[in-house]
Structure formats: C-alpha cells, structure tokens
Amino acid sequence: MARSQQQRKSETRARLIDAAAELFARKGFHAVSAEAVADAAGRTTGALYSHFGGKEGLLLALLEVWKERTAEELSMRLAGRADPAEHFGAMWGSIVRPVADRGDAWLLLELELWLNGARGGPGGDDLAQRYAATRAQLGEGLADWARTVGRPLPYPPxxxxxxxxxxxxxxxxxxxxDPASVPDEIVVGALRTLLRLDDPPDPRGETQSP
Incomplete structure (x- = not known):
C-alpha cells in the first residue's frame, strides 16, 4: 500500500531528528553542518529547512523529543509514589545521568541552544517560548503532586x-x-527547602509562611 504524504513527512522528520541526535550528541551542535545531518538521514538539506527552518529548529525539536520522553519515563516510574525525595532525585538524575539514547549530551546541547538564542541567533523567540512552557509544565506538575500529597506549594505554579x-x-x-561537589542529597535537600516541605503543616491546609 502506498504511503500517504503525511506518513512520508513524518518519516522524514523522524529520520532527521534521529540523525541529529547521533551527530549533535557526539560532535556538538556547532561542529555539525545541516548538510551532514541531511546526508546521515538520507534526506536533502532542503527537507531539513522545510521541516525545521534550519539547524536551530532541528535541535529545538530534538530536545523537545528528549524532554517529552523523559517526562513520560518519570511519570511511569513515580506513579503513586508520595516521597518527595524520589521525585526530586529522579528529576535530578534525568539531567545528569547518562541515558542510552543521548548519553550525557542533553545538558551540553541545551546550553549550546541557550547561548545561540541569548546572542540573538536564529530561533531565540522559539527558545524563550520553550522555556516558558517548561516552567509552566514543571510548575503545574509539582502543583498536581503537592495536591496529591496534601502539601500546597508556597509559590504559584x-x-x-x-x-x-x-x-x-x-x-x-x-x-x-565537578560531580563530587554537588552530591544528589544536597540537590534534593535544596528542593525540599525551596518548597518548604519540612515546615510544620498548617492546620488550615496551607503552607506556613517562614
């Protein structure tokens, strides 16, 4: 059966993202050309620009795939678990622990994209919107979790x-x-303090002010 145009577009998009994941993670964003990604994907440079607008848009799409995949993995792993240390430790680990499909490249590629946007490069507005969406998603997720465990957040989501x-x-x-200078426990402790999880519970169901 002949594939539809939408299926072909989806396949091209996926192939370009997969090629970018391998090349960007291994060599870095700036060391890889759009042509190299297109060649590795078996597609044309024109296809890359048509789908993503350029290398920056492709990197943004790749990081979104990684973020969504990680969110799904954390959601499944932490379902029904009320211990905040498990939630915070898993969030921290998703950033600093090597993962099979991306090694330890996530943080470095996030920084490369941020530097490009901060210097006024292409895609800066899209990057700002992505950070806004990430803040909102993270805040709403923590608010949902806080309601589940009966401990409201001290700040708006x-x-x-x-x-x-x-x-x-x-x-x-x-x-x-310097990994040894930032052990897991101090990150978890900082997040507990930030969210005032060790404050005495307010009998009215609200977090007490410091």
Whole structure:
C-alpha cells in the first residue's frame, strides 16, 4: 500500500531528528553542518529547512523529543509514589545521568541552544517560548503532586517552575565540571527547602509562611 504524504513527512522528520541526535550528541551542535545531518538521514538539506527552518529548529525539536520522553519515563516510574525525595532525585538524575539514547549530551546541547538564542541567533523567540512552557509544565506538575500529597506549594505554579528549574540547571552546571561537589542529597535537600516541605503543616491546609 502506498504511503500517504503525511506518513512520508513524518518519516522524514523522524529520520532527521534521529540523525541529529547521533551527530549533535557526539560532535556538538556547532561542529555539525545541516548538510551532514541531511546526508546521515538520507534526506536533502532542503527537507531539513522545510521541516525545521534550519539547524536551530532541528535541535529545538530534538530536545523537545528528549524532554517529552523523559517526562513520560518519570511519570511511569513515580506513579503513586508520595516521597518527595524520589521525585526530586529522579528529576535530578534525568539531567545528569547518562541515558542510552543521548548519553550525557542533553545538558551540553541545551546550553549550546541557550547561548545561540541569548546572542540573538536564529530561533531565540522559539527558545524563550520553550522555556516558558517548561516552567509552566514543571510548575503545574509539582502543583498536581503537592495536591496529591496534601502539601500546597508556597509559590504559584509558574514561579515554582522557574525556581525549581533554576536549582536543577544551576546545580547541573557545577556537577558537570565537578560531580563530587554537588552530591544528589544536597540537590534534593535544596528542593525540599525551596518548597518548604519540612515546615510544620498548617492546620488550615496551607503552607506556613517562614
């Protein structure tokens, strides 16, 4: 049976993302040309630009795939678990632990994309929107979890997402250069403190102010 045009587009998109994952992770974003990715995928450079608008758009799509895959894995692993240490430890591990499909390249590629956007390169607006979506997703997810365990968050979800993301990324940068200086327990402890999980519970069901 002949494949539909949509199926062919989906296959081309997937092949380009898979090729980018291998090349970007191994060589870095700036060391790999759009032509090299297209050749590895068995597609044309024109197809790459048609689907992603350029190398930056392709990297953004790749990182979104990794993020969504990680979120699904964490959701399945942590379903029904109320211990915050497990949740925070899993979130931290997803950033700093090598994974089969991406090794330890995720953080480095995130930084390359951020630097490109921060310097006014192509895709900066899309990157800002991605960070906003990540903060919102993280904050809402933590709010849902907090309601499940009966411990409301001390900050609105969007602010919570920004703060938690800041702790995770800031610690990950230091961990990348000197892992021993940022053990898992201090990251988990910082997130517990940030969310005031060790404060006495408020009898009205609200987190007490410090």
């Amino acid at each position: 969007a602010e919570t997402g920004a703060l938690v993301l800041g702790v995770l990324l800031g610690c990950a940068l230091q961990h990348r250069l």
